[in-house]
Amino acid sequence: MPAALAEEARRRYLNYALSVITSRALPDVRDGLKPVQRRILFGMWNDLNLSHDAKYKKCAQVVGAIMGPYHPHGDASIYEALVRMAQDFSLRYPLVDGHGNFGSLDGDSAAAYRYTECRLERLAGELLDELSQKTVDFRPNYDGTRTEPIVLPARVPHLLMNGTTGIAVGMATNIPPHHLGELCDALIALVDDPTLTTKQLLKWVKGPDFPTGGEILNDQKELQDIYETGQGSVRLRGEYELEDLKRGGQQIIVTSIPYTVNKSTLVAKIGEIVRERKLPLVVDVRDESTKEVRIVLELKKEASPELVMAYIYKNTPLQTNFNVNLTCLVPNPENPDVGTPRRLGLKEILQYFLQFRMEVTRRRLQYQLDELKKRVHLLEGFEKVYDALDEMIRIIRQSEGKQDAAKKLIARFKLDEAQTDAILEMKLYKLARLEILVVQNELKEKRAQIKGLEALLKSETRLWGTIKTELGELKAQYATGKRRTKVSRSGAEEMVFDAEALIADEDAHVVITRDGWIKRLREVKDPSSTRLREGDAVMAVVAGSLKANLVLFSNFGTAYVTRFNDVPASTGYGDPVQKLFKFDDGERVVSAVSLDARLWRPEKLLAVTRQGLGLRFPLAPHMEVSTRAGRRYAKTGEGDEIVGVQAVEDKDLVGVLTERTSVLVCKVAEINELAGPGKGVSVIKVEAGDRVMDFLVSPPGNKEAGLAFETQKGRSLVLHPGKQEVTGRGGKGHEMSRKDTVKEVQRAPLFIPLPEQK
Numbered sequence: 001m002p003a004a005l006a007e008e009a010r011r012r013y014l015n016y017a018l019s020v021i022t023s024r025a026l027p028d029v030r031d032g033l034k035p036v037q038r039r040i041l042f043g044m045w046n047d048l049n050l051s052h053d054a055k056y057k058k059c060a061q062v063v064g065a066i067m068g069p070y071h072p073h074g075d076a077s078i079y080e081a082l083v084r085m086a087q088d089f090s091l092r093y094p095l096v097d098g099h100g101n102f103g104s105l106d107g108d109s110a111a112a113y114r115y116t117e118c119r120l121e122r123l124a125g126e127l128l129d130e131l132s133q134k135t136v137d138f139r140p141n142y143d144g145t146r147t148e149p150i151v152l153p154a155r156v157p158h159l160l161m162n163g164t165t166g167i168a169v170g171m172a173t174n175i176p177p178h179h180l181g182e183l184c185d186a187l188i189a190l191v192d193d194p195t196l197t198t199k200q201l202l203k204w205v206k207g208p209d210f211p212t213g214g215e216i217l218n219d220q221k222e223l224q225d226i227y228e229t230g231q232g233s234v235r236l237r238g239e240y241e242l243e244d245l246k247r248g249g250q251q252i253i254v255t256s257i258p259y260t261v262n263k264s265t266l267v268a269k270i271g272e273i274v275r276e277r278k279l280p281l282v283v284d285v286r287d288e289s290t291k292e293v294r295i296v297l298e299l300k301k302e303a304s305p306e307l308v309m310a311y312i313y314k315n316t317p318l319q320t321n322f323n324v325n326l327t328c329l330v331p332n333p334e335n336p337d338v339g340t341p342r343r344l345g346l347k348e349i350l351q352y353f354l355q356f357r358m359e360v361t362r363r364r365l366q367y368q369l370d371e372l373k374k375r376v377h378l379l380e381g382f383e384k385v386y387d388a389l390d391e392m393i394r395i396i397r398q399s400e401g402k403q404d405a406a407k408k409l410i411a412r413f414k415l416d417e418a419q420t421d422a423i424l425e426m427k428l429y430k431l432a433r434l435e436i437l438v439v440q441n442e443l444k445e446k447r448a449q450i451k452g453l454e455a456l457l458k459s460e461t462r463l464w465g466t467i468k469t470e471l472g473e474l475k476a477q478y479a480t481g482k483r484r485t486k487v488s489r490s491g492a493e494e495m496v497f498d499a500e501a502l503i504a505d506e507d508a509h510v511v512i513t514r515d516g517w518i519k520r521l522r523e524v525k526d527p528s529s530t531r532l533r534e535g536d537a538v539m540a541v542v543a544g545s546l547k548a549n550l551v552l553f554s555n556f557g558t559a560y561v562t563r564f565n566d567v568p569a570s571t572g573y574g575d576p577v578q579k580l581f582k583f584d585d586g587e588r589v590v591s592a593v594s595l596d597a598r599l600w601r602p603e604k605l606l607a608v609t610r611q612g613l614g615l616r617f618p619l620a621p622h623m624e625v626s627t628r629a630g631r632r633y634a635k636t637g638e639g640d641e642i643v644g645v646q647a648v649e650d651k652d653l654v655g656v657l658t659e660r661t662s663v664l665v666c667k668v669a670e671i672n673e674l675a676g677p678g679k680g681v682s683v684i685k686v687e688a689g690d691r692v693m694d695f696l697v698s699p700p701g702n703k704e705a706g707l708a709f710e711t712q713k714g715r716s717l718v719l720h721p722g723k724q725e726v727t728g729r730g731g732k733g734h735e736m737s738r739k740d741t742v743k744e745v746q747r748a749p750l751f752i753p754l755p756e757q758k
Contacts, residue, residue: 017169022329022338024073025168027175029328029339029349030356031127031152032159034166036081038152039070041095044120045128052125056099056117063113069146075113083110086118091162092177092211093478095124105212105257105293106264123478126155133367135360139337150337153360156474157183157353159328160346163208171341173327176208176234176259181479183350184471190350191464198228198347205346207234207487208322212293213256214238215486217319223487227346230326237319238293239486242305252305254295256484258320263287267295269316277569278315280504281308331356357467362457369453372446374418379443381419382426385409386436392423503547503565507754510550510567511574514539516588519574520567527749533573539589540750544596551622552577553591553607555641556584557634557677561595561626582628591645591750595623598755602647606668607633608656608683610691611640614729615680616648616673632677646697655721656684656695656733657707659742664733665724668697682730694745698722708746711737 027034033041043066044050050057063078071078084090086098089105100116103109110116120128130136130153138147163177186204190196207216207223217235218226226232238257242250257263270285281303288294299308313319329339330352344352385392395412399405406420415423456462509524515536524530527538542550546565553559560581568575577589595601601619608614617633634642648654652668664684672681686692698705698721706718717736727733 018338021168021171021341025166026171026173026327026329026339026341027159027164027166028151029159029330029344029352031154032157032162032164032328033127033152033154034081034164036071036073036077037085037095039148040066040078040082040085041120041124041128041152042131042149043070044096044118045124046131050119052097052120052122054119056097056119059098059100059113059116059118062118069141069143070148072142079110079113082113082118089211092209092484093121093123093162093180095121095127095162097121105262105289107262123156126474126478127152127158129153129155130360130364133364135363135367137336151356153364155357155470156180156478157187157350159353160205160349168341171327172325174323174325175328176322176324177210178205178207179209179479179483181475182206182209182483184475184479187350187354187471188468190347190354191468194351196347198345199224201346201350202227206483208324208485209483210236210259210322210485212259212261213484213486214258215256216488219488226324230324230343230345232324234322234324235319236322236485237313240305240309249299249301250305251299252297252308254293254297254318256293257295257318259322261317261320263289263293263295266317270295270297270312270318273312273315278565279308279311354467357470358463361463361467365453365457365463369450369457372450372453376443376446376450377416378419378422379439379446381413381415381423382439383436383443384413384415384419385423386439388413396424503563506546507543508546508564508569509541509543509753510564510592511538512540512542512552512577512589512592513537513574516577517574518567518577518580518589519570519572520564521569521571524751527751531572538749540592540752542592542594542750542752543754544594544599548594548596549623549625551593551595551619552581552589553593553605553633553642553645554583554587554630555590555636555643556587557607557632557636557642558587558630559622559626559633560630561622561624563625564594580628581630590642593619593645593647594752596754599752602649604648604650604673605633605645606648606654606671606695606697607642607645607680608654608692608695609634609636609640609642609680610686611637612656612658612682612684612686612692613637613640613680614654614656614671614683615678616668616671617677618673618675635677635679637679643692643694646695648697649699651700652697653700653721653726654683654695654697655707655719655724657693657709657719657742657745658684658686658690658733659693660687660690661711661717661736661740661742662690662733663719663724663736664729664731665721665726666729667726670729685730685732687732693742694747696721710743710746711740712743713737713740715740 023035044062047065048057059079059082063075066078067075082096083102086094086096086102088094096118098116098118101111131149135153136149136151139150141148159175160178160183161180163175165174182205186201189204202224214236217237236258238254240252240254243253244250257266267285267287273279274282274285281300282297283300284298286296288296327341327343330342332338332340395408396405399408402424405424409415409420509521511521511530512518513532513536524541527541530538544564548564549561550564551559551561562580603619604616605619606614606616615634622631636642648668650669653665654668655663655665657663671683694707696707696719702722705722706720708718710716715737
């Protein structure tokens with residue numbers, strides 16, 4: 001039937017979202033598995049008999065066995081989940097025993113599934129062993145030809161033990177792994193005292209325990225907040241140790257890296273820092289890892305290892321954040337097949353697991369009780385006929401067949417069909433005289449077991465005792481190793497990075513070109529000799545210490561401040577300025593100022609725009625390093641831009657030149673000084689079709705300073721502010737060459753050497 005598009009789209013999207021949330025992305029709080037993981041483990045256990053002591057089978061066979069009857073969502077997703085369960089750097093306790101190439105910390109992919117083999121780890125059996133005892137409910141598979149478990153009867157708290165990550169629709173999960181021994185201790189403590197708070201449970205659960213080790217920087221209060229709310233950020237960094245060299249000095253050995261960090265990417269990042277001389281204390285970096293992580297940082301003899309590591313922690317993934325999100329599916333009593341997504345705290349997760357263990361334990365014991373009763377019932381039948389063996393044999397021999405014999409035995413000995421079938425299927429040697437003693441002894445033993453199980457099922461205290469015993473056995477068998485991730489109760493001390501200490505005490509020159517290229521050189525004697533791209537020209541060369549700051553003023557009214565040391569060193573063309581800063585389209589550098597303390601540092605600067613506006617502004621707000629977006633020093637109108645920025649004093653004169661050779665000289669003091677970015681005031685009236693080409697600041701009386709330019713008619717002229725008539729600002733000025741225009745302004749590149757280099 002026809003339906004409204006909006007309503008149909010809404011219905012279908014909600015169905016899709018619900019399917020992703022409940023059937024793909026989120027784990028169940030009880031067994032801690034996503035559906036694809038559960039189906040892989042169940043299929044390997046039930047269909048392929050791939051227990052921990054079985055012979056390895058090709059992963060291609062496993063993928064096919066899962067995709068066919070259980071998970072028809074493609075082989076790639078199944079194999080990816082299978083591989084992750086076999087990686088000891090992804091799971092704290094792997095569930096699959098992989099044989100072959102299953103990837104590495106360097107981000108290498110696993111080999112194709114036609115090459116790799118697998119079977120289950122022994123620990124995986126603790127999630128599956130009780131399946132045969134009717135401990136969990138089953139549901140039909142996607143096509144109704146088989147059944148699969150809704151949840152596995154996990155003995156281990158897998159959700160927290162191995163953690164998981166997933167992105168659903170409108171929600172996500174990111175659960176870190178933990179140490180199994182700590183979880184077992186916390187569960188036992190919670191059984192003994194259900195009133196324990198999350199803060200008290202952290203006495204046993206110290207924090208996440210990542211398979212790749214590392215060190216957690218959070219203090220106890222921060223971890224408590226994370227485990228109470230189910231979300232937060234765990235600060236994690238890799239560990240290192242120092243190694244003395246025979247030739248003297250030390251080298252740093254990185255022995256662990258943060259969880260989910262790609263080792264090869266980390267080494268490449270450190271190598272890039274070393275190549276760009278951002279970390280001059282490090283000579284070389286090498287990856288000497290085998291099964292254990294070993295990244296070697298070769299240091300200069302005078303280098304401080306703590307200083308080097310502080311820089312690396314700040315500027316590489318060796319220190320990172322793990323964003324915890326304890327979202328999972330909790331049981332829905334109204335619809336057991338579909339869980340409800342909830343973000344839980346540590347105590348809630350442990351409580352859900354214990355409730356599940358109680359349910360599974362009850363069902364397991366009830367199954368064992370029922371099986372015992374069935375066996376006792378059969379043994380009671382044997383006991384009845386053993387008292388009259390000769391008569392039983394005579395009845396069977398005189399009967400006309402099995403069915404007739406069964407009827408006569410039932411009538412004579414008051415048996416039921418199950419007892420009669422067992423008697424008729426009994427082997428002849430069972431009629432021996434000693435066998436009646438075996439039956440009687442077994443009957444006595446089974447009745448005692450029934451009595452014990454019935455008493456156990458009636459006592460919740462004893463049931464909890466059974467659960468505690470099983471948790472203790474799990475800890476003893478599987479949690480033999482120590483924690484891999486260090487956690488300090490007061491939080492680890494974060495290393496303070498001092499950028500100044502890493503910068504060499506050297507002088508350098510920064511070259512900025514007209515086309516927007518920038519580079520750092522140790523020394524520049526002649527700006528015209530530096531290497532440039534064809535058609536480019538040097539705009540400015542400024543000198544300063546590597547520790548000093550440099551200000552670049554753009555034509556859009558933004559000032560960008562960086563250290564000399566942060567400008568890439570190059571003997572080639574250099575790098576685009578946009579690589580250092582976030583420039584807009586059409587934005588370019590028009591001036592530069594070195595903030596080296598040895599140079600004269602102007603208090604005020606003057607900017608003039610194409611449309612003849614001018615403003616004075618202080619240099620003080622632009623002394624500290626800026627962000628990539630810079631700081632505004634002026635506002636430009638639509639279609640306008642800054643021509644240049646020059647240092648000024650109140651007594652100076654400024655001469656402005658337009659394209660139509662109009663010039664105007666006025667006092668700098670007449671141009672308003674702005675505390676914040678603004679458009680400024682009119683310096684010269686610019687007629688339609690005209691524009692400001694350049695300007696020059698000069699002390700009054702200075703007859704030498706001039707701005708040379710060439711006109712289209714071939715005239716070479718010079719604007720001398722000290723020789724020109726000084727007028728008020730805002731006038732039209734006068735033409736130096738009537739009916740002529742400026743062809744080129746002949747300004748030499750700005751070159752500001754350090755005092756000792758003059």
